[in-house]
Amino acid sequence: MPSSPGRQRTPRTSLSRERILAAAVQVADERGIASVTMRKVAEHLGVEAMSLYHHVANKDEILDGIVDVVFGEIELPVGQFDWKTTMRRRAVSARHVLARHPWALGLMESRRHPGPSTLRHHDSVIGSLRAAGFSIGMAAHAFSALDSYIYGFVLQESNLPFRTTEELEDMAETIVQRMPAGVYPHLAEMIADHALQPGYAYGDEFTFGLDLILDGLERALLGPGAPARGGPFRQTGADRSAPPPPG
Amino acid sequence: MPSSPGRQRTPRTSLSRERILAAAVQVADERGIASVTMRKVAEHLGVEAMSLYHHVANKDEILDGIVDVVFGEIELPVGQFDWKTTMRRRAVSARHVLARHPWALGLMESRRHPGPSTLRHHDSVIGSLRAAGFSIGMAAHAFSALDSYIYGFVLQESNLPFRTTEELEDMAETIVQRMPAGVYPHLAEMIADHALQPGYAYGDEFTFGLDLILDGLERALLGPGAPARGGPFRQTGADRSAPPPPG
DNA sequence: GCCGTATCTTACAAGTGTAAGGATCAGCGG
């Protein structure tokens, strides 16, 4: 408890690694990842740039850190529902979190040091799948497929240059203008007869693909038949334990 | 045709928008997207920075341009196969191209002006789906699901800090070191008993998820039942009613 | 009052996009 403030500045021990990361996340959200500089982050905290170096080693640590902060915001799978519901909730949460911090996906490409929240998250997902009966190999398949879909969807969502219907109409007009003689006819049709229809929102596409994958995984889990390809995948026997080192 | 070179420099009319974009792509591939500066690109062409401004308006035009160059490298769907094969070939090509230029995904987030190759690509994909009998809405679903998966997979592929088995082992060791008392047990199991097994390559996961989506789409196309959302769907009669593909 | 630490001030060297104007060239009419 700060006894006698006297000054308008925040009390002395206000700075901390956590507060710095939180400020960096806020700056990235508001002004884009390129605006995350030591000075801007410090300014956001009412502090000078050099002060940050008493709590973080350098800028890279901040970048690694905020990626982990984002992963920490994703709802962890809890075991009270069936695996499908759990995975769906996790996916929906991940989508919302990543949509709130779209720069996080771009950062992933350049970061090579997963933080504790990230590892915890991955561990929890794999654990849920294993508990549901997926073999190691099938859990890897499921994990990869689900996360790929989630990441890619968010990427497209933040890529498509329209978030409001208004922006979409502007964008559509721009595209239509670039079709002097009916080039891109199918694109035009999709925009006019689908995307511009009242009530359309790209975000709604998410559940379709998600359920497509979840249902496919369920089929792979229940019926050991060939869920994909028509061939190779079976989840019985050989897959059940650690794969025999070939040769 | 340069008549008398005389000098060692490239002939006069060597520069062009295309050559500039190609050089920018090369710089991004070799040194990362952050190294794509006017000076570096110019240097790669044996030219000074300001010379570029005679062929491109500014740096943004270069960034928009190289994203479009990448999309231009993706194999366009051709109509000689069934839609599933076509989509699979397209997806595999897209994955390879994007893996070759991993910075392109990060750029997408900040670019708002799709170029002609991008539009042509999207148009072609939608056209293939429509020709196969997908309704507009279902084509939108399919397009979204497939591209989300492709983008996300590439993102993960370039995110995972290992491309060679050697790097993977280093990485695994690092992670294992961070588990003093068996935190992340499932992650540890997956790394030890799966990812580190001989012959494992993350890239192989691609086809599993891809075929999962393609098979799901096929089911949605054949039996127009509710493929997503509802319970574990089956292919029998009950679903048969559903929205008739708009005539 | 003293001490260690958290914070601020100052500074630097490097790198950025690009504006303004000078140099160099090919192709041309004389």
Place this chain on the structure above:
DNA sequence: CCGCTGATCCTTACACTTGTAAGATACGGC
């Protein structure tokens, strides 16, 4: 052959911004 013209390329320069090193200063707890 000459010199002109207009495009293309180079040189110089500017105004910023970046991460962070070094040292001075202010503060809370003893």
